[in-house]
Amino acid sequence: MNNREDISTEINGISKTLGSIPFINVFTVDADYLPSLVQVIIAKIYEENSLNNFSVPDGYFESLAGNILTKIHALENDVNIELKGISSLIAGIEKKETYTVSEGYFNNITFLNNKRKSAKVVTINKPRLFFKYAAAAVITGLLGLSIVNIVDKSNTKNSVKTSLETITGTMQPNTVLKNASFDEALQNVSDNEIEQYLQKSGHDVNAALVASSTDDVEKLPEVTDYLLDENVLENYLKENNLKN
């Protein structure tokens, strides 16, 4: 430590003005302040140590890991960040599962899995042969009637040919009949049952009966065979928007 004389010499070398100022402590303090300071400081040290070093709130360590993970997820989870940008109110709501399951539910999942039932197998029976013929006859008959109608309306050879090609090209009833394979069990169904089915399905029963009398697909009825009932033609035209 330098003495006052050294400091004064140095400062005189820099500034005569400062060197001439008497070295006086202008500040004062109460006489009893410093003597009592030791007790004050020691008391403060013990107070701080007791607060900082030796106690933590109840349950602090139990919830510490959860709290830290929650904070990490809150920082890292893009969904949360996005939600905060949209609505801080909703983002502030704690994500808590509102639904509950009975106790031990998840333990029983293993048991259930072990006894898992096999899926129910539903057998689809092949269509009966009789019904095949009936359906084919209805379609073929309706096609034929539509051709007659077109011929009558246009009265030109070319337009008939074009219409015929168009319809038959699309439907190809003979091809459908040849390739389809139907279950002969259909033959066990009575005519009454088939009639009921056709009425329910909106098809003309007479047309179906005509078709059902045909055993060979190569011997399909003539077009005029289907002119038994004008309702057949009317219904078909209405369904296909061909009338007028």
Added chain:
Amino acid sequence: MGLPQDDIELLLQFKDPATKERAFTAILKKYQEKLYWHIRRMVVEHEDANDVLQNMFVKAWKGLENFREDSQLYTWLYRIATNESLTFLEKQKKRSTFSMSDEESGLSNKIKADTNFDGNKLEWKLQLAVQKLPEKQKAVFNLRYFEEMPYAQISTVLETSEGALKASYHHAVKKIEHYILNN
């Protein structure tokens, strides 16, 4: 420069739980007054100086067990006191930005508010001039002018080279001279 024998004894006693408090009390009694005045000249008001002094001794208590005996105890205590004072002034400056104007919260005004203040006396003008210095330069001036500390020890306290300290002290004296001559 090694530790004085009494400081070595005190540090040994401090590391013994049975004598820890007694040793610290002795250290307090030995350095408290010097440190108080150093802090008081930095922060001006007694209440502030008291807060800073208590905080610095609390920190000294916590750090004393790890104190390295290759440095002197008193320069180590001065470093804590200076850093705590500078931190306090920095916080006060930030607070005043929001609550009070610089004029109201300025250290010069605190000096003028002292019951013994006499603006005609050079020693009071000197104190007003010191408060105009930048904080760290104020610390350099106070440690050298009032505490009469060698540059080598100021260098340890402020962690600044002796050359820089001498230059800083020189500039500080010139600024103070300029202030006194013009006020």
